[in-house]
Amino acid sequence: MIYLFAAFAATLLVSSLLVILHRHPVTSALFLVLAFCSLAGIYLMLRAEFVGMVQVIVYAGAIMVLFLFVIMYLNLPHDVESGVPTAVRRGLGWVAGAVLLAEAVALAARHSQPGPVTGAYEMTQGNTQAIGQALYTRYLFPFEITSLLLLVAMVGVIVIGKGRATPPSAPGAGEDE
């Protein structure tokens, strides 16, 4: 169990590092798919079956297909990352990451009391039914707001993606509509 977790965690770490380090956007996206799949494995080991399945279907399926579609639609070349400003920003970015990591270690070093165990929910078998019941009773209002959010996002994407009918004559000549 522990070794399986370690394998999934190592895959997740390496593939997420490659996401931000690799030069080509398509390779980055494929490594992100790998990261999401290993994260789904970790969810399964934490006995969150529903979340794991939704992770594969929504993230590794839908969202990454959208990413890959856009990358191939734009037909991007390799990223050219050179020059002094890029190097400076890269160094500052890694320094900021190191500071965040130090903060995390400092937080973890403090001993904190575990909170009270709230739920009487026993994690025995598949939890999809329990999640569905909670979603449609206790969390019904946020669930409906979620559908509204998706509707707004859909309308927004259509309006933004429509663009203008003719290509612009001069760049920056004006805004849409």
Next chain:
Amino acid sequence: MNEIPLSWTLALSAVIFIIGVVGVLVRRNALIIFMSIELMLNAANLAFVAFGRQMQSLDGQIFVFFVMTVAAAEVAVGLAIIVNLFRLRETVFVDEVNLLKG
């Protein structure tokens, strides 16, 4: 069957989040920045699931559901903006987009 310690999962979540932060700060390709934001959202999801497991509560997984919905909406809108930006400026590099620069 021995359990996975909570601290391991939280450490993994923190490291993934930091990788996402570094990705946002280091890269200039807007698509990679979006992928890094996805990494950060997933790190938060992992922390939700880990704490929910620890406290034997289902609420963490339900919050993961909502976070995933927000992430899906965010990706759709963001990618539409990137496509429109590419049409307008022929670039996806964020430092070449300086429309608001005085």
